[in-house]
Amino acid sequence: MTTGIRGALPELAGRARSVGASPVREILALTARPEVISFAGGLPAPELFDAEGLRRAYDRVLAERPGQVLQYSTSEGDPALRGAIAARAARRGLPTDPDEVLVTGGSQQGLSLIATALLEPGDTVLVENPTYLAALQCFGFAGARVVPVPTDADGVLPDALEELVRRERPKLLYLVPTFQNPTGRTLPADRRRAVAEVAGRHGLWIAEDDPYGELRFEGAHQPFIASHDAAADRTVLLGSFSKVMAPGLRLGWLRAPAGFRRACVVAKQAADLHTSTVDQAAVARYLADSDLDAHLDRVRAAYRARRDALLAGLPGALPAGSGWNRPEGGMFVWVRLPAGHDATALLPAAVARDVAYVPGAPFFAADPDPTALRMSFTTHTPAEIGEGLARLAGVLRP
Known part of the structure; x- marks a missing residue:
């Protein structure tokens, strides 16, 4: 009692x-x-x-292989979807193998996986100022020390970045280089190259977040930071279907070097085992049957x-x-x-x-x-x- x-x-x-x-x-x-x-x-x-196109894709995968698309799946993601993501990245100037891709629950989960795999409490992360609000939340939960990089109307200033990297010894630089949230600005090609070279010289990871890159109305496309040799082995590229298909799908992806990607796979297994099997299958079917462009x-x-x-x-x-x-x-x-x-x-x-x-x-x-x-x-x-x-x-x- x-x-x-x-x-x-x-x-x-x-x-x-x-x-x-x-x-x-x-x-x-x-x-x-x-x-x-x-x-x-x-x-x-x-x-x-494109609700009708997505409905057809769901109908088809549920009719053709319900036992598979309603079952558990691999943590890395649907092979067909990973192949389609890799092909779209290649068309945008970044040759990508499907094995380099991990499917995530939106690019927001990708950011969380990066923090889990990389950051210890007290580690330093450099960010644009201002930057994506949920990234600040994510790094806050990781216990990271967040330091802003000086910016102007075009984004981060490479000389200021280099000075901060020398002084702060960060593990990670987080950027939204194209149509940034919240400012809408785009980092020019010469600064992208300079950022890649800073990372190459001083040894830090770059998280290159690209949820808006396919929403260009005018002007020339800018190369991915990950496409530069200096940053190729130290850049994690995040992408999302939220802005190009529908955010309710909660489907994103990350492209990373093998060792980092494997750490993110393990972190994902601890978080949710895998992203929704049926949603991945339907989006892969949509990309095969419909014209996303x-x-x-x-x-x-x-x-x-x-x-x-x-x-x-x-x-x-x-x-x-x-x-x-x-x-x-x-x-x-x-x-x-x-x-x-x-x-x-x-x-x-x-x-x-x-x-x-x-x-x-x-x-x-x-x-x-x-x-x-x-x-x-x-x-x-x-x-x-x-x-x-x-x-x-x-x-x-x-």
């Missing part, structure tokens, strides 16, 4: 207490009302999903029109003295309000007018800019974007 006295439970791990929730995910919850025009989420346009042409055309609508409307929606960039693809425009404005403090007033954005401050590893905000242009039509900007003007230009 119990006495009613209950012992206190042990505390959660320090990492669970110290790493905060994603402000982006919390804003999405606040703005889920259908009347809200949200520039906040990095969400692909749902009306552009034709689908992407439609997506890119729609996103370009939406980007242009956002850029055209910003002068009338933002206070005088604001600035923003013009990305050649991807999903985001990076905005800076004039000095004295605080994007976080202004957000509740925007939500009250049924419009939303993401304040930029949480994306910074250090020295956050309170005037910065990220605006996604992919989720709404040009007409809806115009209405959303009119609502925003009521907040920012009352």
Whole structure:
């Protein structure tokens, strides 16, 4: 018989207490009302999903080999899917063998596997400033020390990177070189080469995250950092089907040198055994039966029109003295309000007018800019974007 006295439970791990929730995910919850025009989420346009093509792919694999696609699978991933991923990477200038590919539960899992396989508490990771928010969460859970690399409108500054590498002796440099989240900027080819050479000279790993690379509307494609000889044996390339097919599939991949890839396979076995067998099989079938490039042409055309609508409307929606960039693809425009404005403090007033954005401050590893905000242009039509900007003007230009 119990006495009613209950012992206190042990505390959660320090990492669970110290790493905060994603402000982006919390804003999405606040703005889920259908009347809200949200520039906040990095969400692909749902009306552009090839739902019919994906349905046919699922129907076919379930009809032809249900016993196989509903069964456990290998940790490395579906061989047909790995072959298709390798072929697409090769067409983009990076010769890849299917055995170099590990299928993951979205590229986010790939990032977690890198952290698990590589990082000890206290290890140093270099990042762009600002950078992808979930990467900061991931490195925080790993107990890493995150150090920002100075950047300009084109991305990391190679000379500053070299100085930091000499001083900090990092294990890992994390980059989103193409249409970066949150800024939308793209690292030029000469800087990619310089980054590869720094890694080659000083001995560090590069995580090259490429979820947006196939969403280019204009301009020349830039080479993968992994394609440079200096970085070929020390770059882990992350990719995703979230932005080119559908994020609900939760399918991504990583390409890594053999020893690192094997460590990631073991880490994946401990995390989830393997990625969904049926989803992998259906996506492999889709890539064999459908024309993903034709689908992407439609997506890119729609996103370009939406980007242009956002850029055209910003002068009338933002206070005088604001600035923003013009990305050649991807999903985001990076905005800076004039000095004295605080994007976080202004957000509740925007939500009250049924419009939303993401304040930029949480994306910074250090020295956050309170005037910065990220605006996604992919989720709404040009007409809806115009209405959303009119609502925003009521907040920012009352």
